[in-house]
Amino acid sequence: MITQNHYTKRITLADIARVSGFSISTVSLVLNEAPLSRYVAASTKEHIRAVASKLGYRPDAAARSLRSRRSHTIGIMVSDISDPFCTLILQGIEKALHSTTYLPIIMIAHNQRKQFGRHLEMLMERRVEGLILVANWLFGEFDQLADIRKSQIPMVGVGRDLTASRVRSLQVDNEAGGYAAAQHLYELGHRKIAVLRGPSELADSDRRWNGIQRFAAEAGLSLAPELVGQLSPADDPTSEFEGGYRLISSMIEKGAEFTAVIAFDDLTSLGAIRALRQAGRHIPKDCSIIGFDDIPHAAVNTPGLTTIRQPMEQMGSMAAKWVLDSLADTKSHTTVGPSSLTGTLHLLPPELVIRQSTARRLVDMRATPVTRLSVASQGRARRKKR
Amino acid sequence: MITQNHYTKRITLADIARVSGFSISTVSLVLNEAPLSRYVAASTKEHIRAVASKLGYRPDAAARSLRSRRSHTIGIMVSDISDPFCTLILQGIEKALHSTTYLPIIMIAHNQRKQFGRHLEMLMERRVEGLILVANWLFGEFDQLADIRKSQIPMVGVGRDLTASRVRSLQVDNEAGGYAAAQHLYELGHRKIAVLRGPSELADSDRRWNGIQRFAAEAGLSLAPELVGQLSPADDPTSEFEGGYRLISSMIEKGAEFTAVIAFDDLTSLGAIRALRQAGRHIPKDCSIIGFDDIPHAAVNTPGLTTIRQPMEQMGSMAAKWVLDSLADTKSHTTVGPSSLTGTLHLLPPELVIRQSTARRLVDMRATPVTRLSVASQGRARRKKR
DNA sequence: TTGTACGCGTTATCAA
DNA sequence: TTGATAACGCGTACAA
Numbered sequence: 156m157i158t159q160n161h162y163t164k165r166i167t168l169a170d171i172a173r174v175s176g177f178s179i180s181t182v183s184l185v186l187n188e189a190p191l192s193r194y195v196a197a198s199t200k201e202h203i204r205a206v207a208s209k210l211g212y213r214p215d216a217a218a219r220s221l222r223s224r225r226s227h228t229i230g231i232m233v234s235d236i237s238d239p240f241c242t243l244i245l246q247g248i249e250k251a252l253h254s255t256t257y258l259p260i261i262m263i264a265h266n267q268r269k270q271f272g273r274h275l276e277m278l279m280e281r282r283v284e285g286l287i288l289v290a291n292w293l294f295g296e297f298d299q300l301a302d303i304r305k306s307q308i309p310m311v312g313v314g315r316d317l318t319a320s321r322v323r324s325l326q327v328d329n330e331a332g333g334y335a336a337a338q339h340l341y342e343l344g345h346r347k348i349a350v351l352r353g354p355s356e357l358a359d360s361d362r363r364w365n366g367i368q369r370f371a372a373e374a375g376l377s378l379a380p381e382l383v384g385q386l387s388p389a390d391d392p393t394s395e396f397e398g399g400y401r402l403i404s405s406m407i408e409k410g411a412e413f414t415a416v417i418a419f420d421d422l423t424s425l426g427a428i429r430a431l432r433q434a435g436r437h438i439p440k441d442c443s444i445i446g447f448d449d450i451p452h453a454a455v456n457t458p459g460l461t462t463i464r465q466p467m468e469q470m471g472s473m474a475a476k477w478v479l480d481s482l483a484d485t486k487s488h489t490t491v492g493p494s495s496l497t498g499t500l501h502l503l504p505p506e507l508v509i510r511q512s513t514a515r516r517l518v519d520m521r522a523t524p525v526t527r528l529s530v531a532s533q534g535r536a537r538r539k540k541r
Numbered sequence: 542m543i544t545q546n547h548y549t550k551r552i553t554l555a556d557i558a559r560v561s562g563f564s565i566s567t568v569s570l571v572l573n574e575a576p577l578s579r580y581v582a583a584s585t586k587e588h589i590r591a592v593a594s595k596l597g598y599r600p601d602a603a604a605r606s607l608r609s610r611r612s613h614t615i616g617i618m619v620s621d622i623s624d625p626f627c628t629l630i631l632q633g634i635e636k637a638l639h640s641t642t643y644l645p646i647i648m649i650a651h652n653q654r655k656q657f658g659r660h661l662e663m664l665m666e667r668r669v670e671g672l673i674l675v676a677n678w679l680f681g682e683f684d685q686l687a688d689i690r691k692s693q694i695p696m697v698g699v700g701r702d703l704t705a706s707r708v709r710s711l712q713v714d715n716e717a718g719g720y721a722a723a724q725h726l727y728e729l730g731h732r733k734i735a736v737l738r739g740p741s742e743l744a745d746s747d748r749r750w751n752g753i754q755r756f757a758a759e760a761g762l763s764l765a766p767e768l769v770g771q772l773s774p775a776d777d778p779t780s781e782f783e784g785g786y787r788l789i790s791s792m793i794e795k796g797a798e799f800t801a802v803i804a805f806d807d808l809t810s811l812g813a814i815r816a817l818r819q820a821g822r823h824i825p826k827d828c829s830i831i832g833f834d835d836i837p838h839a840a841v842n843t844p845g846l847t848t849i850r851q852p853m854e855q856m857g858s859m860a861a862k863w864v865l866d867s868l869a870d871t872k873s874h875t876t877v878g879p880s881s882l883t884g885t886l887h888l889l890p891p892e893l894v895i896r897q898s899t900a901r902r903l904v905d906m907r908a909t910p911v912t913r914l915s916v917a918s919q920g921r922a923r924r925k926k927r
Numbered sequence: 928t929t930g931t932a933c934g935c936g937t938t939a940t941c942a943a
Numbered sequence: 944t945t946g947a948t949a950a951c952g953c954g955t956a957c958a959a
Contacts, residue, residue: 165610165668165936167935167936167937168936168937168938169936177945177946178945178946178947179936179937179938179946179947180938180939180945180946180947180948181944181945181946183937183938183939184938184945187937187938189938189939191939191944194944194945195944195945196944196945199944199945211688211691213662213665213666214666214936214937215607215666215668215935215936215937216603216663216666216667216668217602217603217604217606217607217612217667217668217935217936217937218603218607218935218936218937218938218951219936219937219938220603220937220951221601221603221604221607221935221936221937221951221952221953222936222937222938222939222950222951223937223938223951224551224951226603236628236631236632236635237625237628237629237632237837239623239625242622242623242628243623245622245649246622246623246649246651249622249649249651253656258663260646260647261646261647263631263632263635265635270639276599277602277644279599280599280600280601280602281602281603282551282601282602282603302597305597393837393841396840396841422841425841425842425843426841428843429841429843432843451623451779452838452841454782455779455782455808455811455812455815455838456811456842457811457814457815457818551952553951553952553953554952554953554954555952563929563930564929564930564931565930565931565952565953565954566929566930566931566954566955567928567929567930569953569954569955570929570954570955573953573954575954575955577928577955580928580929581928581929582928585928585929600952600953601951601952601953603951603952603953604935604951604952604953604954605952605953605954606935606953607934607935607936607937607951607952607953608934608935608952608953608954608955609935609953609954610935
């Protein structure tokens with residue numbers, strides 16, 4: 156016999172059966188509103204439900220999932236929970252899953268390979284029916300994923316391109332974003348534009364840079380080498396702030412001339428802004444600056460940060476929907492399933508959000524543009540690329 | 542017979558037993574490194590492990606937990622995942638749980654009562670062994686919690702005072718924080734200080750206000766009524782930014798004179814900062830401002846935001862440790878358990894973090910104080926209260 | 928050292 | 944209309 160449990164006794168179907176005087180089967184039928192319960196007398200149903208609720212019955216998920224061979228859960232692996240980028244994606248996933256019978260099981264990897272593997276293992280042991288990888292930074296490649304793929308579980312990566320690990324991925328169109336950023340500044344009259352590229356190990360860095368270069372080529376804009384900096388590789392996202400600060404500080408020290416800055420992302424912009432302010436430059440009067448991401452802080456910063464917005468919530472809910480669709484397919488059709496889509500990369504259009512950190516490059520412009528209040532939906536223009 | 546599953550066949554102990562030629566029991570003993578496995582031949586162990594790994598065996602968490610009557614999970618209910626306040630607490634919890642055998646099951650309530658109830662129910666069905674409620678905003682009272690309490694599950698609230706719902710809680714000492722904020726500005730020479738109080742339904746608002754008043758009384762500082770504003774009740778945390786903006790804007794319009802602002806929290810500060818800037822006031826030269834929380838953005842804002850820091854990570858890990866301790870107690874001792882601590886409120890000391898948004902109130906002071914770079918650990922002074 | 932048997936709480940099938 | 948029974952995969956006392 157098992158050691159008598161010290162917890163409050165768990166109420167089981169058997170208890171309800173005993174108290175109500177009906178069999179376990181009947182009780183189960185009734186409480187689950189199973190098809191067969193049509194034939195159960197209404198009075199019986201009522202009685203059983205009353206007993207169940209009086210006893211505080213709660214079905215045991217473990218027993219249920221053991222029997223039904225379904226966990227009704229979807230694993231979410233988040234690389235960094237303190238990054239608003241991940242958090243917003245998470246929010247999108249949550250919302251998409253909310254109306255379904257699936258429960259998200261969220262795991263936090265803290266950007267550490269070891270944690271990642273360990274947590275992945277736990278998710279598999281819990282027999283999640285789908286897997287979403289939310290990545291903000293380096294995810295690298297993972298042999299373990301190959302292992303997982305064999306299990307036929309629908310899997311999608313969101314935020315970063317994980318196709319190198321043969322995972323279907325969803326992310327913003329970085330190149331279009333870079334292009335749009337350059338275009339925006341160009342159209343405002345800027346010709347001497349500094350660019351702060353992202354760290355080299357991040358594929359996104361090059362994509363954004365390519366977009367910038369593509370626009371420059373098309374517009375006949377030249378990007379002076381001394382105005383192009385690159386963030387150093389780092390595992391810590393907050394180092395981006397310092398990176399932006401250092402790069403711009405050093406450009407200013409060297410006497411480089413520029414009237415606008417394209418930063419790798421919003422955090423980098425904030426670093427750049429501090430550097431500019433310390434040098435006594437006003438934004439956007441003396442220098443415009445544009446970021447990337449549209450993290451929540453961008454809107455509440457002063458000046459409001461003009462940026463290239465990633466539709467993070469949308470990315471999250473889209474990823475969730477992909478998984479749900481695969482799940483539906485797998486259940487109704489044959490074994491073929493979604494494996495055919497392995498390795499696909501899907502790009503979502505970014506959105507230019509104009510706030511107060513960018514302004515027309517003019518000699519006679521007013522001291523400072525009128526700053527309006529609205530946080531979220533202000534001055535937004537869409538420019539879809541590709 | 543159950544409908545043949547279309548998923549890849551699950552590898553069970555039976556499979557390993559069959560392939561390896563040993564019995565299920567032996568396989569189980571070996572793989573779990575159970576005490577009895579001492580007597581199993583080393584060669585056997587090796588063989589079994591080899592087979593298990595070759596077949597890609599993964600124990601089924603549901604079956605295991607059904608049998609052992611333990612879920613090895615702790616439920617975490619987060620009121621708002623997009624709030625860095627919650628997120629940092631979550632991080633602390635995660636870190637504390639990381640070294641244990643417990644797995645956090647994170648649920649997101651999106652600040653909605655209905656979700657909260659539904660998710661709570663799911664956590665109970667999953668038989669979480671402990672429960673942590675991470676609240677940032679309104680949590681209100683919950684009958685359901687009473688229901689949960691009966692189940693004897695260790696439960697703690699963190700971030701807000703939930704003792705009204707008879708939940709042991711952990712939060713920052715808001716009164717000490719308010720006191721420290723007022724003191725800081727006073728010591729810098731400020732005498733005309735505007736105060737932006739939090740919304741009235743939030744107990745924290747009054748506590749911080751009490752702290753401010755207490756300091757004012759002790760120092761003989763008078764708080765002019767026209768310099769005291771209050772945020773309106775709102776369910777949306779980002780409305781705090783707008784609240785701060787509006788209150789300060791209107792004070793300025795009315796010609797109120799002040800040289801410093803104590804804002805309810807960091808987001809409110811940011812709104813206030815925008816209002817001040819629009820009125821052409823420089824921070825901190827013309828007006829100092831201090832926030833509360835120390836959300837990550839405070840450090841990367843320009844000027845860096847002086848604020849009263851809540852030790853969010855510490856709060857999270859402390860809450861986790863409480864639950865773990867209760868769990869340990871419950872398992873070793875009698876049924877008495879931790880219920881004796883129901884309703885306790887534990888306060889953690891806040892910390893004054895000095896950055897660049899506050900400065901001495903002087904006539905002859907330099908135009909702007911030297912701004913240094915370091916993001917995190919700069920200019921921090923501790924002042925513990927109570 | 929290893930194998931047998933049983934039960935954890937549910938659900939599906941088949942009988943009554 | 945309802946009830947008995949056999950799995951689901953695992954862990955463990957007990958027997959061999």
